[in-house]
Structure formats: structure tokens, C-alpha cells
Amino acid sequence: MHEALLATKEGGVVRCGVCARRCELVDGGWGWCRTRQNRGGQLYTMTYGMVSSLAADPIEKKPLFHFHPGTSVFTAGSWSCNFQCPWCQNWSISKSARPEGFFLEPEELVQGALSHGCRGIAFSYNEPTLSFEWAMDVLPLARAEGLYAAFVTNGAMTGEALDELARAGLQALNVDIKGDPATVLELCGVDGEVPWATCRRSLDLGLHLEITTLTIPGVNDSDAVLSEIARRMVRELRPSVPWHVSAYRPEYRFEAPPTSRATLEHAWRLGKDAGLEYVYQGNVQQGRENTVCPGCGTLIIQRDGYHVTAIRVENGCCPRCGYRIEGVWQG
Numbered sequence: 001m002h003e004a005l006l007a008t009k010e011g012g013v014v015r016c017g018v019c020a021r022r023c024e025l026v027d028g029g030w031g032w033c034r035t036r037q038n039r040g041g042q043l044y045t046m047t048y049g050m051v052s053s054l055a056a057d058p059i060e061k062k063p064l065f066h067f068h069p070g071t072s073v074f075t076a077g078s079w080s081c082n083f084q085c086p087w088c089q090n091w092s093i094s095k096s097a098r099p100e101g102f103f104l105e106p107e108e109l110v111q112g113a114l115s116h117g118c119r120g121i122a123f124s125y126n127e128p129t130l131s132f133e134w135a136m137d138v139l140p141l142a143r144a145e146g147l148y149a150a151f152v153t154n155g156a157m158t159g160e161a162l163d164e165l166a167r168a169g170l171q172a173l174n175v176d177i178k179g180d181p182a183t184v185l186e187l188c189g190v191d192g193e194v195p196w197a198t199c200r201r202s203l204d205l206g207l208h209l210e211i212t213t214l215t216i217p218g219v220n221d222s223d224a225v226l227s228e229i230a231r232r233m234v235r236e237l238r239p240s241v242p243w244h245v246s247a248y249r250p251e252y253r254f255e256a257p258p259t260s261r262a263t264l265e266h267a268w269r270l271g272k273d274a275g276l277e278y279v280y281q282g283n284v285q286q287g288r289e290n291t292v293c294p295g296c297g298t299l300i301i302q303r304d305g306y307h308v309t310a311i312r313v314e315n316g317c318c319p320r321c322g323y324r325i326e327g328v329w330q331g
Contacts, residue, residue: 002048004036005133006160014038018132019082020156020194034097035080035130048134052093052101053077053125056116058306062124062152063244063282065291066327067172067208069301070308073150074113076104077125078134083154083188085178087216087254094126095252106137113147120148129157132165139169148172148328154188155195162201172208172328174244175199177229179213179220187219199237208328209237212244212282215267217256226267230274239275240294240326246282259283278326295323 006017016023016031023031025038035047059073079101081094088094104112113121121142123135128151135151142149150172151165177199178184181192202209213229215221220229226245233241245267247259264281268288271279277294281287291301298320302310317324 001044001046002133004043004045005136006158006164007043009041012041014041014043016043017158018161019129020158020190021082022158033080033082033127033130045130045133047078047080047097047130049103049105050078050101051076051104052079054104054112056118057122058308059120059122059150060303060306060308062122062150062174063212063246063280064150064172064174064208064210065244065280065289065301065303066210066242066278066325067150068119068148068328068330069311071119071330072117073120073122073148074109074116074118075122075124076109076131077123078128078131079126080130081127081154082129082156083127083190085188086252087214087219087248087250087256088252089214089249090125091252106134106141109138110141110145110147113142114145118147120150122150122152124152127156128153129161132157132161135165135170136168139165143169150174152176153198154178154190155198156190157198159197159201162198162205166202166205166207170207172210173198173202174210174212175202176212176214179216180225180228183219183225196232196236199241203237203241210242210244212246213267214246214248215259215263216248216254217259217263219256221259221263221267223266223270226270227274230271230276230279234275240277242278242280242326243271243276244280244282245271247284249283261287291325293318293321293323293325296321300325 080097152174155175184192289303
């Protein structure tokens with residue numbers, strides 16, 4: 001149990017200011033995520049430092065393809081989520097708010113990253129917004145050790161939370177845009193415009209941003225939905241923000257068939273036709289995973305699955321034509 005941040009008191013009610021749901025909790029009440037409780041007028045988080053999953057991963061697995069490519073990142077996950085997606089791919093931890101893992105102090109997480117030879121720390125596997133207080137303690141320690149820090153998130157955090165994370169040392173986000181706003185509201189339970197607001201704000205804060213869309217048959221795989229996501233990226237963000245269109249598999253309460261290779265190929269084409277410079281396919285073998293210069297077509301980053309086999313970037317630019325390649329590079 002740890003005191004929660006960004007909480008405001010209104011009479012006997014406490015409002016949580018971390019997640020976009022902004023739950024109002026009476027004394028003894030729990031937030032929607034079941035990880036936060038009002039006890040005597042003080043909001044507490046019950047999952048501070050509680051770890052369900054911990055691994056040294058390639059940064060490409062997040063997926064972050066343009067952020068320190070080829071490095072390893074120490075990735076921690078906790079419990080629960082603030083979305084209700086019926087197709088959740090990590091439901092065994094995201095649909096549970098009763099930790100059965102182990103506790104790590106912020107210093108222990110940072111030391112774990114260093115001892116594993118990782119270049120950074122990522123918060124992933126479940127929704128990291130719910131680990132806000134823990135992340136706020138980890139981030140300055142990671143920065144002091146020269147480690148980068150990233151969130152893999154559904155984007156449903158408040159602007160105040162994102163601002164605080166950026167000030168503490170967060171450097172990169174991969175935001176999951178799950179479909180059109182109406183579908184996100186209906187199936188995930190949160191206003192589908194919130195993740196877009198997080199994306200826009202992250203760029204304003206100077207954070208590195210990549211977007212993933214888990215492409216689900218019958219939910220968000222239509223030309224209309226995929227094209228609109230790509231067009232909004234170009235229009236509201238910038239054409240150089242990478243887009244990962246990833247394959248879904250049946251999980252949790254959803255039985256739609258797995259995403260076909262043809263669907264991912266079509267999604268890739270829709271993204272390119274909309275004007276996106278970098279579109280990738282995820283959760284498939286031998287997909288479109290290489291980075292090519294938008295200016296001249298030179299192979300910039302060659303990948304074999306999550307393994308980077310070659311990087312050809314000079315001062316952040318294509319070595320052949322000088323085109324600026326979106327990303328954060330080593331050195």
C-alpha cells in the first residue's frame with residue numbers, strides 16, 4: 001500500500017487524477033481498475049512495486065523501432081488495466097488486480113537493468129499508467145544512471161500524469177490505437193479520443209512516439225478504420241511517426257480468427273497510401289520489419305525478427321541522401 005499521487009479531495013470523495021477515467025471514490029471505495037482505494041479520505045495504490053513480469057527484452061519487442069534500436073531494455077509489468085478489451089492478449093495479468101508476483105523497490109529495478117546490461121527500462125505487459133507512483137520513483141533513478149525509459153500504453157492517462165512522467169524522465173511511448181473512437185468507447189470502455197490526446201501531448205513534450213494497432217478481424221480491420229487511423233497520424237501528429245500494424249490471436253473472451261497476412265499487408269499499404277513514412281507489421285515472421293529511407297529507398301535498419309542486423313544512420317540521417325530519419329539513436 002502506497003499513497004497515490006494526483007488525487008484531489010471533494011468532501012468525503014477522493015478523485016483519482018492518474019487515469020482518464022478520473023474515478024471518484026467514497027471512503028472504502030475502489031477505482032475501476034481495482035488497484036486504488038480510498039481509505040479514510042486518502043487514496044492509496046495497492047500495486048506499488050508489485051511485479052508480475054520482468055524480462056530483458058530487445059527494444060524492438062515493445063515495439064519501438066526508432067528508439068535506441070538494437071539495445072536491450074529491462075521491462076517490468078504489474079497487474080490490472082483501465083480498459084476492458086474482450087480480446088486482451090495479456091489477460092492473465094491485466095484482468096487481475098490481486099498481485100501474486102513479487103515486490104521491487106525502485107532502486108532494485110534500476111540495478112536489475114544495469115546488472116542485465118540493459119540500456120533502458122520499460123513499463124509494459126499490463127497498463128503502466130496504473131504504476132504511476134512507482135514509475136515516478138523509478139524514472140529519476142534511471143536517468144541518473146544514464147538509462148532511457150519508455151511506456152507501452154493504451155494512452156488513457158491524464159495530461160497531468162503524462163506531464164509529470166515527462167518531467168521525471170520518461171522519454172518514449174508506444175501508444176496502442178485500438179480503433180475508431182466509437183469502437184474504443186463501446187468495447188474498451190474509455191473515450192477513444194483520449195489516446196489521441198496523449199499522442200499529441202507527447203510530441204509537444206518532445207517525447208519519442210510510436211503507435212501500434214492490433215488489427216482485429218471485424219473490429220478495426222476495415223479500410224475505413226485503418227485509413228482513418230493513418231490519416232489522423234499524418235494530420236494530427238506527423239508523417240514520420242512509426243505505425244505498427246500487428247496480428248491478433250484469439251484470447252480471453254474473443255474468438256474472431258487470427259489476423260491474416262493479407263490483412264496486415266493491406267493495412268501496410270493503406271498506411272503508406274495515407275502518407276506515413278514508416279509502417280511495420282508485427283507478430284508475424286518475415287513481415288515488413290526493415291526501415292527504409294523515405295527519401296531514396298536506402299535500407300537504413302535491417303531486422304531479423306526482433307534482432308537488428310544492421311543500422312545505417314549518420315547523425316540521424318540517411319547516409320546516402322541526407323534525409324532525416326525519425327528516431328532517437330545511440331551516441
